[in-house]
Amino acid sequence: MTPPRLLLGCIADDFTGASDLANNLVRSGMRVVQTIGVPTAPLGAGVDAVVVALKSRTNPAGQAVAQSLAALAWLQAQGAQQIYFKYCSTFDSTAQGNIGPVTEALMDALGADFTIATPAFPDNNRTVFKGHLFAGDALLNESGMQNHPLTPMTDANLVRVLQAQVQRVVGLIDYRTVASSSEAVRERIAQLRATGVGVAVVDAISNDDLMRLGPALKDMPLVTAGSGVAIGLAQNFGISPSLEASELPPASGWKAVVSGSCSLATNRQVQAFITAGWPALALDPLRMANGEDVATQALAWAAPELKDGPVLVYSSAESAAVKAIQQQLGAESAGALVERTLAAVAQGLVALGVRQLVVAGGETSGACVQALGITQMQIGPQIAPGVPWCFAQLPEEAGGDSGRGLHITLKSGNFGGDDFFTHAFTTLA
Ligand code: ADP
Numbered sequence: 001m002t003p004p005r006l007l008l009g010c011i012a013d014d015f016t017g018a019s020d021l022a023n024n025l026v027r028s029g030m031r032v033v034q035t036i037g038v039p040t041a042p043l044g045a046g047v048d049a050v051v052v053a054l055k056s057r058t059n060p061a062g063q064a065v066a067q068s069l070a071a072l073a074w075l076q077a078q079g080a081q082q083i084y085f086k087y088c089s090t091f092d093s094t095a096q097g098n099i100g101p102v103t104e105a106l107m108d109a110l111g112a113d114f115t116i117a118t119p120a121f122p123d124n125n126r127t128v129f130k131g132h133l134f135a136g137d138a139l140l141n142e143s144g145m146q147n148h149p150l151t152p153m154t155d156a157n158l159v160r161v162l163q164a165q166v167q168r169v170v171g172l173i174d175y176r177t178v179a180s181s182s183e184a185v186r187e188r189i190a191q192l193r194a195t196g197v198g199v200a201v202v203d204a205i206s207n208d209d210l211m212r213l214g215p216a217l218k219d220m221p222l223v224t225a226g227s228g229v230a231i232g233l234a235q236n237f238g239i240s241p242s243l244e245a246s247e248l249p250p251a252s253g254w255k256a257v258v259s260g261s262c263s264l265a266t267n268r269q270v271q272a273f274i275t276a277g278w279p280a281l282a283l284d285p286l287r288m289a290n291g292e293d294v295a296t297q298a299l300a301w302a303a304p305e306l307k308d309g310p311v312l313v314y315s316s317a318e319s320a321a322v323k324a325i326q327q328q329l330g331a332e333s334a335g336a337l338v339e340r341t342l343a344a345v346a347q348g349l350v351a352l353g354v355r356q357l358v359v360a361g362g363e364t365s366g367a368c369v370q371a372l373g374i375t376q377m378q379i380g381p382q383i384a385p386g387v388p389w390c391f392a393q394l395p396e397e398a399g400g401d402s403g404r405g406l407h408i409t410l411k412s413g414n415f416g417g418d419d420f421f422t423h424a425f426t427t428l429a
Pocket of ligand 1 (some may be wrong): 165260261262263266284285288315317321322325326334335336337338339360361362364365411412413
């Protein structure tokens with residue numbers, strides 16, 4: 001049997017980051033499927049790019065490498081012509097990796113002697129200049145990322161950061177070259193390869209830079225980047241932006257939002273939803289901890305409201321309230337308890353006939369998607385930068401009958417405007 005025509009095989013080191021990449025690929029005209037973990041079955045027809053979503057960012061490097069190599073093997077079996085390793089636009093990694101170790105393992109497996117690395121994503125205010133990463137107007141190490149609890153970034157010089165993580169020599173393709181032409185980038189790559197450089201950080205401060213970079217990456221077996229570089233790759237495969245790429249089956253069924261994110265943007269979105277007069281129910285983690293069946297109570301509340309929906313079920317709270325809960329229950333167990341409850345709510349809502357579901361929160365999304373038994377999602381139109389609608393076929397036990405599916409969007413904490421929870425549904429109608 002001929003393998004399907006998979007152009008780009010992507011490996012993302014976290015879940016909402018995978019959607020962010022998929023969203024950029026769809027906008028550039030590719031038909032994209034995102035998988036949750038490494039699939040066990042072969043890919044269906046009519047897909048240009050697959051994004052395998054891993055949760056490997058903060059794992060020990062050995063585990064991240066093993067997961068990434070498993071994803072690579074599956075993508076190669078699907079005939080992927082080029083591999084894209086996607087990491088965060090703030091280059092999140094610990095001193096031990098995982099960006100460097102995963103990059104080198106993929107290079108070894110692909111027999112690649114050269115690749116690039118750049119988290120530049122100008123649409124999201126991430127730019128790289130002279131090898132230094134800026135988040136908005138601040139250098140990475142002054143942007144707040146220096147205080148990240150898991151991956152503190154204390155050096156904005158990506159050449160130095162990456163060099164500490166890899167055996168190969170790290171070089172730089174600077175902004176003058178990238179601003180000049182694709183040909184100039186190609187020449188610079190040849191120059192760097194000739195001097196034994198294995199990985200080059202690439203400057204990019206605008207989408208035009210990324211569009212010029214794209215053609216220079218045409219024959220590179222492996223590209224490593226944030227989601228930004230994706231916008232310049234479709235042209236290499238003769239694909240240009242089209243509405244068809246983001247087409248999903250028509251939406252139907254009830255509408256609901258499940259929110260476990262306590263990020264500032266999400267809290268504003270919850271407030272805007274309530275202020276607009278839509279039905280909303282807050283869940284109290286202490287009642288969950290007391291053994292009350294909060295999920296069943298929430299579903300009993302939601303059932304009669306759905307016909308007038310969308311409805312919102314949320315645990316989102318301001319930071320002082322979250323801290324108080326964490327002090328009583330412990331941060332990790334409070335998080336796990338809330339995630340379990342919200343996942344049960346999402347499952348119950350779908351069983352009640354919800355077919356358009358917004359989930360807010362990265363971890364919350366993971367828990368909900370898992371509870372719903374979703375393993376694969378087709379990527380549709382963008383709702384807000386980095387957040388697309390997706391369509392998943394439901395397994396029968398999640399309330400699906402044959403041929404029915406769920407429109408779902410997974411919004412990471414700080415994405416989306418204040419009206420995201422209502423705006424999302426208007427983009428599907
Ligand atoms: P974000 O994308 O905003 O970081 P996540 O879903 O990834 O959102 O993380 C939010 C975490 O906070 C989850 O583990 C969630 O279960 C937990 N959580 C949600 N609401 C509360 C709350 N009221 N008190 C304590 N923890 C909460």
